[in-house]
Amino acid sequence: MSSxxxxxxxxxxxxxxxxxxxxxxxxxxxxRMGAKLEHIHELTSDAVAELQMWPEDxxxxxxxxxxxxxxxxxxxxxxxxxxxxxxxxxxAGAVSGWAYAIEDVSTSATAFLPALSRGTRxxxxxxSANGERQIGYARDGQVLAYYEPGMPHLxxxxxxxxxxxxVYSGQGLADVAFLRFLEREHGIYIVWEDTRAPLPxxxxxxxxx
Numbered sequence: 001m002s003s004x005x006x007x008x009x010x011x012x013x014x015x016x017x018x019x020x021x022x023x024x025x026x027x028x029x030x031x032r033m034g035a036k037l038e039h040i041h042e043l044t045s046d047a048v049a050e051l052q053m054w055p056e057d058x059x060x061x062x063x064x065x066x067x068x069x070x071x072x073x074x075x076x077x078x079x080x081x082x083x084x085x086x087x088x089x090x091x092a093g094a095v096s097g098w099a100y101a102i103e104d105v106s107t108s109a110t111a112f113l114p115a116l117s118r119g120t121r122x123x124x125x126x127x128s129a130n131g132e133r134q135i136g137y138a139r140d141g142q143v144l145a146y147y148e149p150g151m152p153h154l155x156x157x158x159x160x161x162x163x164x165x166x167v168y169s170g171q172g173l174a175d176v177a178f179l180r181f182l183e184r185e186h187g188i189y190i191v192w193e194d195t196r197a198p199l200p201x202x203x204x205x206x207x208x209x
Contacts, residue, residue, distance in 0.1 A: 005179040017103040026092035035202035039080035042198035086203035113138040149174040
């Protein structure tokens with residue numbers, strides 16, 4: 001799969017949230033979302049997928065990524081909330097002076113745009129399982145835009161002004177258009193294979209959507 005950002009819309013068919021924060025590190029991004037630094041662990045995308053599909057009555061031995069006999073590791077992951085069936089798991093990485101976060105299905109990051117943009121700027125794009133699409137932009141702790149492109153009657157923060165530099169023609173999917181805008185506007189390219197590797201990851205008990 002080629003680099004870029006538009007692949008995100010295809011990879012996460014059931015919905016996703018993609019967030020960019022300029023000039024901070026991935027772990028700082030997760031901390032701004034409410035994670036404790038000591039509870040951030042590096043997990044692969046496959047490990048996260050296992051955790052998300054793990055049944056409530058599942059045994060630790062069902063998790064292929066985990067050596068359940070490693071009591072110290074099990075204790076650390078338990079304390080961090082990964083083994084308590086968290087509603088949200090967020091993985092974060094770095095690219096070209098930005099930190100990014102990817103959520104599968106959930107939209108936790110959108111609730112933290114003020115914190116994420118403190119002293120910097122942040123973008124987010126969200127697509128739900130039922131096809132709802134929203135984009136957001138915040139700077140210096142203030143949300144300047146959060147709305148659904150192409151749906152002016154629904155309103156939203158900054159819906160009239162829009163995200164600076166982004167124009168949605170109504171052709172194609174709005175979230176894909178916004179990902180294309182981020183590629184072009186900021187030269188953001190993330191290699192799909194890089195996101196499969198271990199990345200700083202945090203678990204959250206409740207979704208913020």
